[in-house]
Amino acid sequence: MPLPFDLSLYLVTDPRLVAARGLLATVEAAVKGGVGVVQLRDPQAHGRVLVEQARALKALLVPLGIALIINDRVDVAVAADADGVHLGQDDMAPADARALLGPGRILGLSVGSPAEFAASDLSGVDYLGVGPVKATGTKADAGSAIGAEGVAAIRGLTRLPLVGIGGIDAALAGEVIRAGADGVAVVSAICGAPDPQAAARALKAAIAAARGAAPL
Incomplete structure (x- = not known):
């Protein structure tokens, strides 16, 4: 089984x-603000560059107990000894990825609708990335926005941990959590923020408030 990881x-x-x-x-900076999982995504980078980036991130994150996930590339994850891989619907089948990753790494899968969920191979999958919740410019092939209602629909189909993704900011994060997501995944809300640490803190506060807890 993979080590515990915090999808919040x-x-x-x-x-x-x-x-x-x-x-x-x-x-x-983002980790200081409360990020619990980091996914390295760079569709244009060659394998060697990705491995070097992953190893540098791994060195930063291991002492902090933060999981490093690689987007799409099982080979890069294994080479860099990352904590796991996140797959899209057109990537390697989850069962094949699990066979290469072994039992100790995290495996995530993107799902964009109840129909896509029903058609998905969930063999060895540890969590689902659900979305896009809102239209986003950071991933051209992300598909149609499903809103918080779409997250809730998929939540009703599975007990797997869910993380909502796509156009989520602090204003939308609480709605996604209340729809049943275990966490929110963000790109521009942190990467494009003037202060990534402050942006992460604002998101964590919104998540905590939606869960009925005191803001962190």
């Missing part, structure tokens, strides 16, 4: 949005 606030990196500040500086 899940950061997906964007190479364009972090370019000015730097990947490591952005992630370090």
Whole structure:
């Protein structure tokens, strides 16, 4: 079984949005603000570059107990000894990815509708990324927005942990949590923020408030 991981606030990196500040500086600030999982996503990077980025992030995150997930690339995750992989619907089948990853790494899968959920291979999947909740410009092939209602619909179909993704900011985070998500995944709300640490704190506060807890 994979080690425990906290989906409450899940950061997906964007190479364009972090370019000015730097990947490591952005992630370090976000983690200080409360991010519990980091996904390295760079569709244009070659394998060697991704492995180098993943190893640098791993060195930063391991002492903090923060999980590092690699988008799409099982080979990069294994080479860099990352904590897991997140797959899209057109990527490697989850059962095949699990066979390569072994039992100790985290495996996530994107799902965009109840119909897509029903058609998905959930073999060895540890959590689902559900969305896009709202239209987003950070992923061209993200599909149609499903809103919080779409998150709630998929929540009713599974006990797997869910993280809502797509156009989520502090104003929308609470609605997604109340719809049944275990957490929210964000890109521009942190990567594009002037202060990633403050942005992460605002998101964590919204999540905590939606759960009926005192803001962190």
